Amino acid sequence: MILSLRKRAERAHRNDRVFLGIVYGSAGTFVLLILALLVQLILGSWQSIRTFGFAFLWTSQWNPVTSQFGALPLIFGTVVSSFIAILLAGIVGILAAAFLSDFAPREIARPLSFIIELLAAVPSVVYGLWGLFVLAPLMRVAIGPFLQHVLGWSPLFSGPIYGVGLLTAGIILALMILPTVTAISRDVIAAIPQDLREASMALGATKWETMRRVVLPAAKTGIFGALILALGRAVGETIAATMVIGNRPEIAASLFAPSYTLASVIANEFTEATTDVYLSALLELGLLLFIVSFIINALARLMMWTVFRGR
């Protein structure tokens, strides 16, 4: 059919509006979903919020028998284990990314990258099993005593070594988020223009100095984004953490002590929580987890804006 010019223009215009509608709608649906999730969490935890109020955040009790609930030890466990994970994965991941993009010969870099990305495909339960049957005994027999021998003067490495605990959980989480950090950092570093590197080396810098003083600072934003993404995953990781963290809702100074994370409690106790206040408290933990992840991401964005202002 031959349409007149005017009709064709009108049809194009309408199609444009439809397309815009679909695109805005998709984005809007996403926002609506997040809001709906938030509203549902708040509704579910309302009874717990009313019963415990803000004291929920700084009480150290988790007693289902007397229905006394407080989330402080859980927040502590979540934050500390994720922090250890980011520290370990950050150092190893960024260095590995630098190696893969700039220092490794092409024949090694490609298969190595592939293998590291394959690590991300391993289910978290498998990590948990490995942690429980390999890493925990190793921690108890070798790593723990060694650390206690060298750093035992510090309260961080004092006390009995169970094998499971905060440190073991931190290491497992680090392993899990390592592929994310490495893969994204490698891409970011590789995307830095070659001119910068050549200019730096023309001025007499060595390869390492170029990496440390020119390339990595240039890639700061992207690497930070990778770390935040990885942190988000570490905070929410449930199964692997619950298998190696010892599941004890207590705050202790030692990294060898058993601990508990927000996600672990929910996974462990949700199916058997029969009283209303218990269920509500667990949902409030879910809400907390939601908010903690939100705050981590928001803080990271804020830091990026202030540090990299003008970019």
Place this chain on the structure above:
Amino acid sequence: MKAPLLRRGLVALLLAAFTAPALAATQLTGAGSTFDYPLFSKAFYAYNQQHSDLTVNFQPIGSGGGIEQFTQGTVDFGATDVPMNADELKRAAKPVIQVPVALGGEAITYNLPGVGSNLRFTRQLLADIFIGKVTNWNDKSIAKLNPKVKFPNLPIIVVHRSDGSGTTYIFTDFLSSVSSAWKSKVGTGKSVQWPAASSVGGKGNEGVAGQVRNSPGAIGYVELAYALENHMDMALLQNRAGKFLACTMDTVRAAAATKANVSATNFSIVDRAGANAYPIAGYSWVVIYKGTANKAHARQLHDILEWLVGPQGQSIAGSLKYVPLPGNVQATAKKALSEMVL
């Protein structure tokens, strides 16, 4: 000709699609306790072999979930390790019948390098260990019971369940009945605040067993079936009659047989008086509505549950290392089922 054949084929297909449901098997649904899952899985399949018109779909989502779905009416029956209490019954609104269908015991397992199986414990000693009063294996109270054993200077690590579970309920029920200190300080529940300073939680029976296996000095509680299947070192526990008993099918069955008229309001069988009664045991329950609209479903549900608590169903339970219900309890269960309005 092609067209009429196609049309005929289509009509036949539609007819089949609409009449098939009328000829298909009835499907009943249940949800709840993970403890029951292996039993239901095997037993309902076996029943289906004999009665091909009935299939049962059971989802092991946990006792809490089971009660919730049963109350909402999304499943025909629920399965729970702890019977529904007054609040839950009130929420169900309609009259509920609760039937004991499975029996399990709990073994105490430990990890002491150089020391074998069959260490002796009294009930009070066990309570003292779990409450945190006895903290080292070289404590005099342990040595007194086991004079021939040389105990190392090794701190005791208490291992408990991190997930809410009927196993924990039965164990804490036992500790509450033998120790007033435990009862007032901790209490009974599917999930409790464990008081021992040196304690660790494991997820599921596998978690507890794995943790005990990997930690020298650890002590924990696991389901009998699990301990038997995995050939774990178990302790001898002294019962009320003064005998030191191992957790076996016979000793658990003896404990259950001492309370024939077990009911949802009187269901605890821990620490029973009886020469061969093992102190830590408990039932798992199926909850059904007394009267349902669908009479055909009610009749089939009644029949399969009666088969389950009878000799055939319980022999399947035995093959899976559950403890078969003693004869008097089978009779009680059948009597409860007979109250269904059919």
